[in-house]
Structure formats: C-alpha cells, structure tokens
Amino acid sequence: MKEFCLQMEVSANQVGLRYEDDLLIEILPPGTRRLYWKNNRKQYMVTINLDEGYTLSDEMVEQLLQPALRKKEVVGDSSVLIAQIPAYHVGVLRVNGKVEQLLEAGITAYWRFNREVSVEIVDTRLQMLEVAGQEILTKDKVNLRVNLVANWHYSDVLVAFEKVASPKELLYRELQFGLREAIGTRTLDELLENKNIIDEVVSTHIKQKMVGYGVQTVSLGVRDIILPGDMKAILSQVVEAEKAAQANVIRRREETSATRSLLNTAKVMENNPVALRLKEMETLERIAERIDKISVVGGLDQVLHGLINIQPKG
Incomplete structure (x- = not known):
C-alpha cells in the first residue's frame, strides 16, 4: 500500500489541508485517516492546530474563495464559516453562543470544527420600525386602531446583543406598551383635544425603558388613528x-x-346736513350704476333733489 498510496492522518484537534500541485483540493476534518492513490501530481497535506485559534488567515480565505471563481469547489469547505460584512454594517460574532467581538466591513472566515460559530449581520444605519394595526380601548371604552412609526438606530451594537436576544423585537414590544399607556389611560375627548399627547407619552416611555440596551430612537409619531364606523358618524354630527x-x-x-x-x-x-347730502349723492351714484339710460324731466335739479331725498320735506 505504501508503494501505491499516500497516507494522510489528522489528529482530533487539527484540520488537514490537502494540496495537489500547490492547489487546495480538500479540507480534512479532525480525526481523519485516509489513503490516496499516488499519481503524477504533487500531493501533500498541511495541518492546522485548532487550539491556536478558530480564525482563518487572509491567505487561507483567498484560497477558499479562488476555487469558487474558477468553478472548482474545495471539498469540505462547508466546515468554514465565511462572513462577508457589507459597508455600513457590522457583524456580531458568537462562539458557542457567547458574543465574542464586533466585525467591521470586510471578509473574515472561521473554523466550525470543535465549536459553534455564527455571525449576525447588523445594519448600523437609521432604520424604520412600524407598529401597525394596534387596537386599543380608551378610558371611556372607545376602540381605536393606531399605526405608529419610529425611526431608530443602534447606539452600541455589542451592548444590544449582549443583553437582548433580539433588540428590534424589544423595541417593538416597548412601543406597544407605550401606546397602551398613552391611549388606555385617557378618554377620546382628551386624545382629540391634544393630538400630540400620544407621541409625547410614547417617547417618554421609550427613553425610560430602552436605557442601557444600546438602542436609540431618533423620532416617532402616530401615523393615523382609525375610529369605528359608528363613532365617525357621531363625531361628524358633533x-x-x-x-x-x-x-x-x-x-x-x-x-x-x-x-x-x-x-x-x-x-x-x-345733525349734519352736509353728511346727509353726501349720503344722498352716494345712493344716487349706486342707482346710476345699474341704469343704462336716464330720461330727465324737469331738469338736472329734479334728478339731484327730487330722485333721492332722505330727509323729509318740511
């Protein structure tokens, strides 16, 4: 067998990299023992000690990416987690369920052998969260349907994911609680008189409840409030x-x-004859504006003194 085969053996805490003609062909998992036919190609194996770390070098990452470009995959590449972090994002690296570090934009890779490794990509830009279709009873038992929109971002990603499994779900739930606090403790008339009271109460609630969780709201507001059909008719009548x-x-x-x-x-x-006469002339002017043709009998004096005469003749 030694004459025709090449033996490759990997211990329990090692990873084997099998090369042919200096090209990476296969990744051998820990505890592997195999025989390969000898051929005219140069074959050898390089071992990596997993106890020294689980992060792959940049050279190894390039070797794993190049076969994909030339459409020839490396056997066993599923044992490597390749994390590609786009711009304006960060990656939360977890090893055996514990948050280890924050990854910046770029490409990194990790061995999956002997440990559980995962990377969650997080968008650090301003995001929108909509709380839609929340049906809440007011203090006077009127059922309102409320839609609220909040703009938020991560102020500290590591803190957010260390303390909460899903920071976005926590923010959504607290927005629901804030709406119930704002609407459930007030009557419909109070809400209609001060439409900004809901935004103010929810904003105060979020600032108090989200302290220390690495999440910050920039702005929030109620997009619309939908009343029941019968209540709309009553309010319209009022x-x-x-x-x-x-x-x-x-x-x-x-x-x-x-x-x-x-x-x-x-x-x-x-008590003022002149003012009285001016009023008579003003009235005559208004009448003349509506008449196309005037036939004067008795002279112009008859028009000026006889047509309009407010003061009775003594």
Whole structure:
C-alpha cells in the first residue's frame, strides 16, 4: 500500500489541508485517516492546530474563495464559516453562543470544527420600525386602531446583543406598551383635544425603558388613528353642530355690528346736513350704476333733489 498510496492522518484537534500541485483540493476534518492513490501530481497535506485559534488567515480565505471563481469547489469547505460584512454594517460574532467581538466591513472566515460559530449581520444605519394595526380601548371604552412609526438606530451594537436576544423585537414590544399607556389611560375627548399627547407619552416611555440596551430612537409619531364606523358618524354630527352654532354666533355678531354702525351713521346725518347730502349723492351714484339710460324731466335739479331725498320735506 505504501508503494501505491499516500497516507494522510489528522489528529482530533487539527484540520488537514490537502494540496495537489500547490492547489487546495480538500479540507480534512479532525480525526481523519485516509489513503490516496499516488499519481503524477504533487500531493501533500498541511495541518492546522485548532487550539491556536478558530480564525482563518487572509491567505487561507483567498484560497477558499479562488476555487469558487474558477468553478472548482474545495471539498469540505462547508466546515468554514465565511462572513462577508457589507459597508455600513457590522457583524456580531458568537462562539458557542457567547458574543465574542464586533466585525467591521470586510471578509473574515472561521473554523466550525470543535465549536459553534455564527455571525449576525447588523445594519448600523437609521432604520424604520412600524407598529401597525394596534387596537386599543380608551378610558371611556372607545376602540381605536393606531399605526405608529419610529425611526431608530443602534447606539452600541455589542451592548444590544449582549443583553437582548433580539433588540428590534424589544423595541417593538416597548412601543406597544407605550401606546397602551398613552391611549388606555385617557378618554377620546382628551386624545382629540391634544393630538400630540400620544407621541409625547410614547417617547417618554421609550427613553425610560430602552436605557442601557444600546438602542436609540431618533423620532416617532402616530401615523393615523382609525375610529369605528359608528363613532365617525357621531363625531361628524358633533362637529357639524359645533360649526353651525359658531356660524350663528358670528352671523348675529355681524348683524349687531352692522345695525350699530347704521345707527351711528343716522345720528351723524341727523345733525349734519352736509353728511346727509353726501349720503344722498352716494345712493344716487349706486342707482346710476345699474341704469343704462336716464330720461330727465324737469331738469338736472329734479334728478339731484327730487330722485333721492332722505330727509323729509318740511
């Protein structure tokens, strides 16, 4: 067998890299013992000690990526976790369930042998979280459907993932609790009188509850509030009645003001013949604007003094 085969053996804490003509062909897992036919190619194996670390070198990463480019995969490459972190993102590296470090944008690779390795890619840019279709009863038992939108980002990714399994779910849940606190403790009239009270209460709730979790909200607000159909009709009637009452008050106020102004004008003309005559001329001017043709009988004096005469003749 030694004459025709080449033996390769890997211990329990090692990884074997089998090369042919200086090209990586296969990754041998720990505890492997194999025989390969000798051929005209140069065959050899390089071992890597897993106790020295689980991170692959940049050279090894290049060797694993190049076969994919030339459409010839490396046998056993599933034993390597390759993490490609895009720009404006970070990677949360977990080893055996424990958060180890934060990965910057780029490509890194890790051995999966003898340990559980995972990388979660996290977007560090400003993100939007929508809490839609929340049906909440007000203090006076009116069922409201509320849609809320929050803009948020990670202030400290490591802290967020060390303390919470899913920071985004925690933020979503606290937004729900904040909505219930804002709406469930107030009547419909209070909410309609101050539409910003919901945003203020939810913002205060989030600032208090999310302290120390590595998540920060930039802004949030209620996008829309949907009332039940019967409540919409009732509110429409109430608003219509209020507007009608306001219109009546304004109409009476204007009528009173016009009557008062007319009375003051009459008092001025009563003791002032010149003002009275000016009023007569103004009235004559208005009449003349609406008449295309005027036939004068008795001269112009009859038009000026006989047509319009407010003061009775003595």
